[in-house]
Amino acid sequence: MSSQVIKTTEELLQPILREKNLELVDVEYVKEGKNWFLRIYIDKAGGVDITECGQVSEQLSEKLDEADPIKEAYFLEVSSPGVERPLKTVKDFEKNVDNNIFVKLYEPIEGEKEYEGILKEFTNNILTLEYKMKTRRKQVEIPFDKIAKARIAVTL
Secondary structure (H helix, E strand, C coil), rough: CCCHCCCCCCHHHHHHHHCCCEEEEEEEEEEEEEEEEEEEECCCCCCCCHHHHHHHHHHHHHHHHHHCCCEEECCEEEECCCCCCECCHHHHHHCCCCCCEEEEEEEEEECCCEEEEEEEEEEEEEEEEEEECEEEEEEEEEEEEEEEEEECCCCC
């Protein structure tokens, strides 16, 4: 059911986001405690502001009321993905070459399931990540289909 809610929400969102030149980063439909949350993360170059999030929320809420894909009560949240935004698509990785990222894998590569470092290259669905191990810099190649989760990693 959750995947159908996400799919329907994405379909309803696309025309709204195209009109406003916004990008869909992620949709989550999760239960926390007794409550259900439909979370929408949107972005654009330079970031989104609270007014844009409010407008998308209002328009999406109307469309969700019409389509009625969710039978239980839920909270709708529309926001920016924040500085540690998730990386989900090939396009996300292509846009973040030379940025510091965190990657969690489905299975270990070179004995590790988690890496943090600079995305040096993304070619043919393989990312090359430069990371630091003790005092040495190393590189690892990670196939896109082995990535369970990835996000931008902020360094201080």
